[in-house]
Structure formats: structure tokens, C-alpha cells
Amino acid sequence: MVLQLLSFMATSSSGSRSVSYTQPVNPIINETGKFHVRQFMGNSFLLKPMNYGSRKLHFQQASFTKKVEETAKSENEEGKPMFKWVEIGPHITEAQRQAISKLSPKLTKRCKALMRQLICFSPHKASLSDLLAAWVRTMKPRRADWLAVLKELKTMDHPFYLQVAELALLEETFEANIRDYTKIIHGYGKQNRLKDAEKMLSAMKSRGFVLDQVTLTAFIDIYSKAGKLNLAEETFEELKLLGQPLDKRSYGSMIMAYIRAGMPIKGENILKEMDAQEIYAGSEVYKAMLRSYSMAGDCEGAQRVFDAIQFAGISPDVRMCALLINAYGISGQSDKARLAFENMRRAGLEPSDKCVAVMLLAYEKENELQKALEFLMDLERDGILVGKEASETLVGWFRKLGVVKEVDTILREYPGKEANSKAPAS
Numbered sequence: 001m002v003l004q005l006l007s008f009m010a011t012s013s014s015g016s017r018s019v020s021y022t023q024p025v026n027p028i029i030n031e032t033g034k035f036h037v038r039q040f041m042g043n044s045f046l047l048k049p050m051n052y053g054s055r056k057l058h059f060q061q062a063s064f065t066k067k068v069e070e071t072a073k074s075e076n077e078e079g080k081p082m083f084k085w086v087e088i089g090p091h092i093t094e095a096q097r098q099a100i101s102k103l104s105p106k107l108t109k110r111c112k113a114l115m116r117q118l119i120c121f122s123p124h125k126a127s128l129s130d131l132l133a134a135w136v137r138t139m140k141p142r143r144a145d146w147l148a149v150l151k152e153l154k155t156m157d158h159p160f161y162l163q164v165a166e167l168a169l170l171e172e173t174f175e176a177n178i179r180d181y182t183k184i185i186h187g188y189g190k191q192n193r194l195k196d197a198e199k200m201l202s203a204m205k206s207r208g209f210v211l212d213q214v215t216l217t218a219f220i221d222i223y224s225k226a227g228k229l230n231l232a233e234e235t236f237e238e239l240k241l242l243g244q245p246l247d248k249r250s251y252g253s254m255i256m257a258y259i260r261a262g263m264p265i266k267g268e269n270i271l272k273e274m275d276a277q278e279i280y281a282g283s284e285v286y287k288a289m290l291r292s293y294s295m296a297g298d299c300e301g302a303q304r305v306f307d308a309i310q311f312a313g314i315s316p317d318v319r320m321c322a323l324l325i326n327a328y329g330i331s332g333q334s335d336k337a338r339l340a341f342e343n344m345r346r347a348g349l350e351p352s353d354k355c356v357a358v359m360l361l362a363y364e365k366e367n368e369l370q371k372a373l374e375f376l377m378d379l380e381r382d383g384i385l386v387g388k389e390a391s392e393t394l395v396g397w398f399r400k401l402g403v404v405k406e407v408d409t410i411l412r413e414y415p416g417k418e419a420n421s422k423a424p425a426s
Contacts, residue, residue, distance in 0.1 A: 096120050104152055110139040111148045118153070118160055128160065132167050143175045162187045166200070178209045182218055189222040197222050213242060217250045224257030232257040248274070252285045264292040264301060271308060280312040287320060294323040297330030318344070322355045329362025334371065337362040351379075353387030360393045369401075 092100075099119045103112055114135045121131065135141065146168050153161040165184050168174045181204040188197040201219070205211070216239040223232035236254045239246065251274050258267035267289055274281060286309045293301035306324050309316055316324075321344040328337035341359055345351060356379065363372035372394075376386060386394070 092120055099156070102156075104155075107148055107152060108145065110135075110141060111145050111152070113139065114149055115152055118149075118158070118164070121160070128163060129167050132164065132171070136171055136173055141173055143173065146171070146174045169203075176207075178204070178212065178215070181209060182215050185215065185218050185222070189218060189225065192225060194222060194226045194228075211238075213239060213244055213246070213250060216242075217253050220250070220253040220257060224253070224260050227260075229257060229261045245277075246279075248279050248281055251279065252281045255281060255285050256288060259288050259292050262292070264289050267292075268301070268305065275308075275311075280314075283309075283314050286312070286314065287323075290320060290323045294327040294330070297327060299324075299327040299331045299333060299336070302327035316344075316347075318349050318352045318355060321349060322352065322358050325355060325362070326358045329358055329365060332365055334359075334362040334366050334368055338375070351384065353389045356384075356386060356390040357393045360390055360397070364393075364397045369397075372397075 096119050100116055103115055107115065114132075117131060117135070121128065139145075150161065150165055150168065153164060162184060165180070165187070169176045169180060169184075174180075181200060185197045185200050188194075188200065197219070201211075201215070204215070216235050219235050220232045220239070223229070223235060232254065236250075236257075239250055251270055255267035255270050258264065258270070271281060271289075286305060290302055290305045290309070293299075293305060302324050306316065306320065309320065321340065325337045325340045325344075328334070328340060337359060341351065341355065344355070359375060360372055363369070363375065376394075379386070
């Protein structure tokens with residue numbers, strides 16, 4: 001928005017009053033029929049109505065030596081508070097200066113103007129809603145401007161992001177749609193602010209927006225993270241009643257709800273339902289379910305999920321293999337854990353230090369020290385050296401056995417082995 005600067009000269013005397021302008025004045029007629037002139041001070045956004053009534057007219061030159069940009073309340077012709085904008089001055093904090101300097105160069109001038117105000121905003125001095133109203137009144141933003149400001153606030157992880165987004169919904173120039181509401185709901189969900197998310201849902205309904213799959217899926221996530229499994233299940237059933245085919249995100253949200261509730265078997269049942277429709281969950285859902293079975297030592301469940309991962313066309317990575325090995329180890333089946341370890345190597349995956357440590361824990365659980373030492377020697381023959389986590393696991397085991405000398409030897413040799421492993425081959 002280009003601001004038209006008004007230059008003026010005023011002379012007055014006790015006998016007569018006259019006003020002359022170097023540029024034409026742009027008068028505005030208000031609702032009461034009085035004429036107003038917009039006076040712009042400096043290069044700021046200050047919009048000050050000049051009343052042409054029976055009072056004397058006094059014009060003052062704009063000051064360019066203002067303090068830090070702050071929002072100060074004045075009163076309009078109806079006596080209601082409104083905002084005046086003043087220039088960013090030299091007295092801002094270093095943090096504010098740095099934040100302003102990092103604003104995206106793609107922002108328009110009107111967007112940068114609001115961002116500067118938000119960065120220097122103090123809730124103790126003004127209301128955020130009045131600040132945004134002043135921006136709308138003076139800068140006449142479009143939806144693209146609102147979206148640019150919200151994107152910048154989100155990128156900055158600014159504490160006012162959700163508050164500004166919520167206030168924007170009430171502005172006609174924002175042209176709010178249902179996705180704007182769900183974005184805010186998602187934001188509250190990430191912060192575990194269940195009540196705020198529910199208030200936004202109520203506001204959305206009251207403004208005539210119909211719940212859709214995206215909104216309900218978001219609430220399944222929010223309820224499950226808040227430990228409200230019953231509400232998550234009710235929302236999932238409501239989602240089915242929409243009569244639309246569910247996507248993998250909706251299914252995945254309910255699966256994660258069961259996993260968080262410690263009920264992976266119910267999540268696995270949903271996986272089977274998805275398989276029947278040839279819909280496959282994302283790798284993060286499979287990994288979460290595999291971890292759930294692994295930590296519980298349910299090797300059968302872990303193996304089923306591990307097989308389902310491959311059936312879904314996802315190649316297991318080292319972390320998934322470590323979870324399967326861990327499941328067998330916790331259940332006291334070190335031989336099957338070793339088999340899973342070797343299958344991983346045959347698949348061309350290099351065992352991580354975590355995998356080696358998990359394998360050692362499996363042997364420790366069964367007190368199979370001899371098998372553990374043979375396992376380590378096999379790795380060494382293949383050029384795989386024991387890392388920090390695996391070494392600490394072995395040291396802890398030796399300490400429990402009271403084998404002090406062996407522990408001291410491992411502790412002395414470990415730094416040398418680590419250094420040799422990093423040295424280039426001659």
C-alpha cells in the first residue's frame with residue numbers, strides 16, 4: 001500500500017484563519033457528514049482524522065525523533081479507543097533488532113510493518129486485537145498479507161502465532177475457511193492445549209463450518225495425546241459416519257491412539273482392516289507399533305509387525321531390526337535374537353552399536369557369557385569394532401560378575417580401539 005503524503009502550511013491570526021496546501025487534500029466524509037483529512041506523519045502509518053468543525057485548526061509538523069515503536073491508544077470522534085502507530089526508533093532491544101533484521105525479504109511493506117510491531121509488542125501497553133484492528137484500518141490487507149504474516153510468525157516460532165491466527169479469523173479481510181481453523185486446532189494439539197482446541201472447534205461450528213475428515217482426525221490425535229482414549233474412539237466412529245473413505249492419516253491417528261494407550265493389538269487390528277483395503281500406514285506408525293511390542297518383550301507381536309512392514313513394501317532399517325532383536329532378547333530368546341541379527345546383516349545392513357549392545361543384553365539376560373564373547377570375536381573377524389554403548393553394556397555386565405581386571409582392561413583398551421577404528425587404512 002502506497003501512502004500519499006500530505007504537505008501543508010497553516011497560518012492563523014486573531015482576525016482571520018486560512019489554510020493552504022502544496023498538494024490537493026483528500027477529504028473524507030464520515031457518517032455524520034463532517035469532513036476529515038488524512039494526515040500522514042513521517043513515513044509511519046499514523047492516520048489522524050482532522051475535524052473541520054467550528055474549532056480552530058492547528059497543524060504541527062510530524063516528529064521524526066520518536067521512541068521505540070509502540071502502540072498507544074487515542075480516541076476517535078466517537079470517543080472509542082483506537083491505535084496510533086509510531087516509528088521504530090533506536091531504543092529497541094538487541095533481540096528485537098536481530099529479529100527484525102531476520103524478517104523475510106519477500107514480505108511486503110505492509111506485512112513488515114505489522115511484523116515490526118509484533119516483535120516490539122508489549123501486552124502491558126496495549127491489546128493485540130486493537131493492534132491488528134489498527135493494521136487492518138490503515139493498511140487494508142488482503143488474505144495473502146495475512147497468510148504471509150502468519151507464515152513468518154510460525155517460522156519464527158513466535159509466541160503470538162496462534163493468538164494472531166485466532167484473531168485473524170474474525171477479520172473480514174482474512175476470508176477464513178475451514179482449513180484456517182484446523183491449522184489452529186493442530187497448533188493447540190501440538191502444545192497439548194486440549195481446552196483451547198475444543199473452544200476453537202465450538203467457534204468453528206458456531207460460524208457455520210461443517211466438521212470434515214481433517215478436523216476429526218486432528219482431534220483423534222489431540223485426544224490420544226491427552227490420554228482421552230474414549231473420546232478418540234468416539235471421534236473415530238464419528239469420522240466413519242461421514243460416509244467418506246478413510247485415508248491412511250485417519251487410520252494412523254487411531255492406531256497411534258491405541259499404541260499410546262498401551263493397546264497395540266487393537267492398533268494391529270486396524271492395520272489388518274487397512275490391508276483389506278490396500279491402504280498402508282506410514283513407516284512411523286509401523287515403527288511405533290514395533291517399539292511398543294519390543295519394549296513389552298512381546299516377540300510374537302514384534303515379529304508380526306516386522307513381517308507386516310515388509311508386506312507393505314517398506315524396507316526395514318537398522319532401528320527396526322534393533323527393536324525386533326530387543327523383543328527376542330527381553331523375552332529370553334537370545335538364539336532367535338542372534339538369528340534376527342544375522343538376517344539383518346545378510347540383508348546388507350551394517351549393525352549399529354545399538355544393535356550390538358541389544359544383542360549383548362540378550363546374552364546377559366540368560367547369563368551366556370561364553371556366547372557373548374564368541375559373538376564379539378565374530379564381529380571383530382568381520383572388521384566390526386565394539387562402540388561406546390556396547391562397551392558400556394559389557395563393562396556393566398562384568399562389574400555385576402565382579403570381574404574387575406577384565407573391566408579395567410576393557411576401559412583401557414576402548415579409547416585405543418576407537419582411535420584405531422578412525423585411523424585410515426595403510
